[in-house]
Amino acid sequence: MAVINLEGRADLESFDLIVVGAGTAGCTAARFAASAGLKVCLIDLKDRRSIGDKVCGDAIGKHHFDELGLPYPRGDELERRIEGIEIYSPDLKTVFKVKGEGIYGFMINRHLFGQRLLKYAEDSGAELRDSTRALKPIIEGGWVRGVIAKDMKEGGKAKLQGRVVIDATGFSATIRSQLPPEMGIETEISREDVIVCYREIRELREEMDRPGYCRIYLNLKAAPGGYYWIFPEGGRKVNVGLGVALWDGHPNPKSQLYGNVLSSPLFEGSSIIHLGGGYVPTRRPLDSMVGNGIILIGDAACQVNPIHGGGMGPSMIGGRIAAETVVEALTGGDGVPSRESLWPVNVKYMRSYGAKQAGLDVFRMFLQHLSDDDLNYGMGYRLITEEDLLKVSMGGDLRLNLTEKTRRVFRGLGKLSLLRKLYHAASLLGKAKRIYYNYPSTPDDFPRWKTEVEELYSRARSLFKK
Ligand SMILES: Cc1cc2nc3c(=O)[nH]c(=O)nc-3n(C[C@H](O)[C@H](O)[C@H](O)COP(=O)(O)OP(=O)(O)OC[C@H]3O[C@@H](n4cnc5c(N)ncnc54)[C@H](O)[C@@H]3O)c2cc1C
Numbered sequence: 001m002a003v004i005n006l007e008g009r010a011d012l013e014s015f016d017l018i019v020v021g022a023g024t025a026g027c028t029a030a031r032f033a034a035s036a037g038l039k040v041c042l043i044d045l046k047d048r049r050s051i052g053d054k055v056c057g058d059a060i061g062k063h064h065f066d067e068l069g070l071p072y073p074r075g076d077e078l079e080r081r082i083e084g085i086e087i088y089s090p091d092l093k094t095v096f097k098v099k100g101e102g103i104y105g106f107m108i109n110r111h112l113f114g115q116r117l118l119k120y121a122e123d124s125g126a127e128l129r130d131s132t133r134a135l136k137p138i139i140e141g142g143w144v145r146g147v148i149a150k151d152m153k154e155g156g157k158a159k160l161q162g163r164v165v166i167d168a169t170g171f172s173a174t175i176r177s178q179l180p181p182e183m184g185i186e187t188e189i190s191r192e193d194v195i196v197c198y199r200e201i202r203e204l205r206e207e208m209d210r211p212g213y214c215r216i217y218l219n220l221k222a223a224p225g226g227y228y229w230i231f232p233e234g235g236r237k238v239n240v241g242l243g244v245a246l247w248d249g250h251p252n253p254k255s256q257l258y259g260n261v262l263s264s265p266l267f268e269g270s271s272i273i274h275l276g277g278g279y280v281p282t283r284r285p286l287d288s289m290v291g292n293g294i295i296l297i298g299d300a301a302c303q304v305n306p307i308h309g310g311g312m313g314p315s316m317i318g319g320r321i322a323a324e325t326v327v328e329a330l331t332g333g334d335g336v337p338s339r340e341s342l343w344p345v346n347v348k349y350m351r352s353y354g355a356k357q358a359g360l361d362v363f364r365m366f367l368q369h370l371s372d373d374d375l376n377y378g379m380g381y382r383l384i385t386e387e388d389l390l391k392v393s394m395g396g397d398l399r400l401n402l403t404e405k406t407r408r409v410f411r412g413l414g415k416l417s418l419l420r421k422l423y424h425a426a427s428l429l430g431k432a433k434r435i436y437y438n439y440p441s442t443p444d445d446f447p448r449w450k451t452e453v454e455e456l457y458s459r460a461r462s463l464f465k466k
Pocket of ligand 1: 024135304313
């Protein structure tokens with residue numbers, strides 16, 4: 001990369017890869033690319049010490065650390081170990097207690113975890129430019145050649161050129177949102193696929209009971225299209241928040257949290273330690289995450305679990321796959337990082353996490369359009385069992401627990417349509433996963449695949465909205 005000051009001064013430095021955004025996705029990509037010998041520039045609008053400080057539920061599965069070979073959090077970075085999750089029905093009469101290998105995890109200090117990932121990236125040789133905001137991509141002849149960035153300390157603008165640019169700017173997707181249509185990448189995502197959240201970290205008067213359990217509450221009146229959560233952190237601290245779907249006329253998640261959750265006796269006399277809001281793209285990954293000279297990862301590529309909104313793990317998976325692919329593209333073959341040579345990012349991500357996301361996206365659409373009444377009955381009669389829920393969350397198929405007796409009960413209650421929708425959800429969930437596992441190995445077959453995907457999700461939307 002030549003770093004060219006917009007006034008014309010240029011230095012002789014050159015980078016192979018510019019990673020925009022030093023979150024979980026960007027730090028991981030920068031680390032793996034730099035450790036393979038690439039010259040990497042990692043930029044973030046935050047100052048070095050604030051990197052990693054993000055509003056989050058702070059929960060992450062242990063399996064992500066195992067898959068990435070990351071040491072488990074410890075010391076101040078570890079708030080608490082998670083043994084399981086309790087999921088409450090809207091009337092609070094049914095509680096699903098889900099535990100098992102796939103659920104074990106950690107409540108982390110998000111800021112310290114982010115700082116650790118940044119250290120890994122820098123120790124591997126990536127050069128950090130903090131307090132630097134990427135303004136827009138440099139696009140020439142259908143290729144992304146770098147970014148225009150603003151130095152937030154000195155105020156000047158710089159033209160940063162790189163052979164490949166990775167957009168890891170999170171939900172804002174600064175680079176993605178400015179790509180031209182011929183790149184073949186979706187620049188906008190639907191509001192229907194976004195959850196807007198508000199959360200606080202609070203100190204309670206006393207430690208919660210069963211502190212190893214994260215609580216998720218389904219309640220469409222309190223959290224339409226989303227849920228609210230209470231996750232115990234270290235000592236008397238809890239992470240409490242609420243997310244609602246970004247549908248037209250959606251309520252304010254902060255007012256909903258205050259009106260429905262923080263007003264309960266548990267929070268009497270509690271104090272605020274940290275507060276804030278944010279958006280989560282809770283859908284399947286973008287259909288394609290690559291173009292000539294550009295890759296998208298993390299929230300910018302919608303690499304988030306659509307059911308619970310966990311995105312730290314998948315964003316790191318996306319980061320590593322992107323780095324490995326860039327290394328192969330620049331050091332093997334013709335060394336040209338074209339859309340074709342970066343295509344393995346799509347194939348590998350879909351197989352490792354995207355197919356699971358695609359299936360869970362169907363389930364998310366199903367859940368979002370149920371009523372509280374449906375949820376109470378469905379959970380009360382265990383139409384899906386805890387074990388099956390665990391399997392689905394791990395990427396398995398959705399098995400229904402329907403007996404002739406349940407069918408009769410639901411017929412008597414006039415709720416047969418709920419059973420029908422559940423059947424459709426199970427069948428479409430499996431189909432979505434298969435389509436994503438069979439992601440086209442080259443861009444040639446992509447238009448056919450995309451049509452198949454569009455048909456499946458428009459069918460899901462129309463079936464569940466009725
Ligand atoms: C309220 C809430 C609760 C959540 N709870 C959980 C949870 O419990 N578990 C979980 O796994 N996930 C959770 N998530 C999701 C998770 O936080 C994200 O999926 C994850 O952080 C994605 O990482 P990322 O690297 O893609 O983006 P981010 O972590 O958002 O990082 C993006 C980085 O890019 C930088 N940046 C942005 N724009 C620019 C620019 N123009 N120029 C330079 N730098 C830029 C930002 O400063 C930031 O450092 C939650 C999200 C929210 C909002």
